[in-house]
Amino acid sequence: MNRRIRLSERRSRNACAFGRVLVIFLACTALSSAQPCGEPINCPNRAYSYRFCTPSGIQNMCATDPWRNQQGWRPLHPTGRICLYLASQPQYQPTTTYLWPLRNGDSAEVFRPDLIWNDFECAERKWECVCGTQNRSCQCRIEVRFVTNENDPFIRDHVRRAIAIAWSYADARTCELFCEASPLNPGSFIVVNMTRRFLFPTGGRYARNIVYNELLWETVNNRASDTLSAYNFCEVLIHEIGHHYGLGHHTDCPPATGVMNATAVPNQRRRDLSQDDRCAYAKLYCADIVPVEENLVSGNVVLNDGSLVVPLPLITTSGELQIRLYDVLGRCYPVHAERYGNHVQIQTRQLAQGVYILAFEYQQMMVKYSLIIQH
Numbered sequence: 001m002n003r004r005i006r007l008s009e010r011r012s013r014n015a016c017a018f019g020r021v022l023v024i025f026l027a028c029t030a031l032s033s034a035q036p037c038g039e040p041i042n043c044p045n046r047a048y049s050y051r052f053c054t055p056s057g058i059q060n061m062c063a064t065d066p067w068r069n070q071q072g073w074r075p076l077h078p079t080g081r082i083c084l085y086l087a088s089q090p091q092y093q094p095t096t097t098y099l100w101p102l103r104n105g106d107s108a109e110v111f112r113p114d115l116i117w118n119d120f121e122c123a124e125r126k127w128e129c130v131c132g133t134q135n136r137s138c139q140c141r142i143e144v145r146f147v148t149n150e151n152d153p154f155i156r157d158h159v160r161r162a163i164a165i166a167w168s169y170a171d172a173r174t175c176e177l178f179c180e181a182s183p184l185n186p187g188s189f190i191v192v193n194m195t196r197r198f199l200f201p202t203g204g205r206y207a208r209n210i211v212y213n214e215l216l217w218e219t220v221n222n223r224a225s226d227t228l229s230a231y232n233f234c235e236v237l238i239h240e241i242g243h244h245y246g247l248g249h250h251t252d253c254p255p256a257t258g259v260m261n262a263t264a265v266p267n268q269r270r271r272d273l274s275q276d277d278r279c280a281y282a283k284l285y286c287a288d289i290v291p292v293e294e295n296l297v298s299g300n301v302v303l304n305d306g307s308l309v310v311p312l313p314l315i316t317t318s319g320e321l322q323i324r325l326y327d328v329l330g331r332c333y334p335v336h337a338e339r340y341g342n343h344v345q346i347q348t349r350q351l352a353q354g355v356y357i358l359a360f361e362y363q364q365m366m367v368k369y370s371l372i373i374q375h
Contacts, residue, residue, distance in 0.1 A: 035278065038132020043279035043290040044359060048256055049248030050284070051076040051168065053175035058168060060248035066284050074175035075284060076168060076246035080139020081128050082179075084120040084190070084237065092145035094194065098210050100219065100230065108219045110230055115213040120144070122214050123237035127245055130278045131286035140179035142244055143189040144237075150195040159198055163211065163264060164236050165191045166243035177244055190240045209266075211236055217269050229266035235259060238273070247280050255324065255332050256280070309345050324359045348373050 035041070047062040052073035066075040086093060094113040101107050128134040147155045158165055168188045169178040181187025198209055211233035212220050220230050242260050250256035251263075258274025273281075282290045323344070325333045333356075337346045346358070356371040 037129040037134055038286075038289070040289045041130075041275065041278050041282055043275070043282070046256065047253050048276065048280035048283065049250060049252040049260075050280070051243065051246050051248055053170055053172060058170065060252055062253040064283075065287075066246070067287075076170055076175050076177060076244075077284060078140040078177040078179060078244065081124075081133065081136050082140045082142055082241055082244055083124050083138035084144050084241075085141050085180075086116070087143050087145045087189070089145075091149070092147065094146040094192075096194075098199070100210075100212075102219075110212040110216050110219055111210055111233070112213060112216070115215050116144075116233070119214050119233040119237060122234035123241055126238050126273060127241060127281055130273070130281045131289070140177065140244075142179060142241070143181070143187065144192065145189055146192045146194050148194045148196075150197050152191075154191045155193055155195065159193065159195050162193055162198075163209070163231055164193060164240050166240040167191065168244055177246075188244055190237070190244075192236075214269075220267055221269065231264050231266055232269055236264065239264070242277070242281070245281060246284055247277075250276060250280075255326055322360070326357045326359070327354060 045064065047064045048066075049060050050063050050066040051058050052061050052066075052069070052071075052075055054071070054073055058076060061069070061071075061073070063069050063075075094111075094116065096111075097109055097113065098111040099107040100110040125134040128136070145154070150156065150159045154165065154167060155162070166188070167190070169186050170176060170188075171178070178185040178188055181189075192211065210230050212230040214232065214234045217232070238259050247260050249262040250258060250260045256276040258277035260277055260280065279290055323335055323337060325335045325346075327333070333351065335346060337344050351373050353373055356373060358371050
């Protein structure tokens with residue numbers, strides 16, 4: 001389960017010896033909050049999924065440095081900032097306003113065609129903000145098609161399971177993305193699934209799986225029925241634009257997580273990029289702002305109950321602290337910990353012997369410890 005963890009203070013009988021005691025119930029994944037554009041990111045030294053031009057076409061592969069890989073493949077990349085435009089063909093333009101049943105038995109709008117421009121603008125500058133280039137002019141126009149025909153060749157094989165699809169075409173030699181179609185190239189585009197087989201998989205007059213306009217979030221959040229699923233259109237577009245920028249799915253290269261996960265979460269308003277989203281993008285377009293800090297734990301104290309006391313790399317007294325624990329295979333483990341001043345006590349009794357990675361995240365910073373557990 002994905003959760004944001006907020007530290008809460010309490011007093012205990014050990015307060016005199018250790019100062020304030022904070023109880024932390026930790027989850028394996030959490031989203032980062034918004035970060036000012038162009039600021040340095042303290043990234044973990046991990047591989048992310050990128051899209052590479054290979055002899056057999058565009059393929060996804062995990063890489064720590066997308067510009068240096070053993071195969072010598074070049075990562076997919078546009079020549080400048082991506083912006084979106086609506087397809088000119090009538091069959092690819094949205095014409096239907098979709099309703100959602102409310103808890104009181106009435107219905108309300110969740111998707112209106114005239115509001116998609118706000119969703120386009122919401123999504124366009126998210127990725128460019130990472131490198132601080134969000135104000136540069138559009139240099140790569142990507143078409144957005146709303147497909148209602150389930151036999152359309154660009155949605156037919158995905159009609160029951162995909163909210164949207166990024167179709168990318170690139171120069172085979174340079175791996176530069178073909179943007180708007182021209183007589184010399186087919187152009188890249190985004191397909192939004194508006195077919196009845198996707199919207200109405202169980203029948204009925206209301207959309208079951210639907211994108212909702214960012215401006216209509218309050219309907220989804222406060223009033224809508226809990227039985228249906230709606231996906232933030234801005235977030236869907238951020239994800240698909242990410243593919244055109246050359247990013248694959250985090251799911252292919254765990255433990256990364258964020259907007260580039262393979263699956264979206266319905267009925268939420270997640271519009272900010274996670275640290276993994278930003279790090280993956282920055283390694284492609286502004287690697288100078290992604291220093292990696294790694295540390296080895298020294299001076300650990302092992303207590304009689306089998307727990308481990310680890311010094312915190314960042315002295316924090318409030319705010320949101322995230323801690324993740326992984327083994328060398330990238331598997332995530334739930335953690336229970338208590339904080340004493342600038343140390344944290346982690347229960348290790350349930351862990352098998354071996355090497356683990358302990359990652360602290362606080363205010364957009366990350367520090368990693370290598371732990372060796374021996375019982």
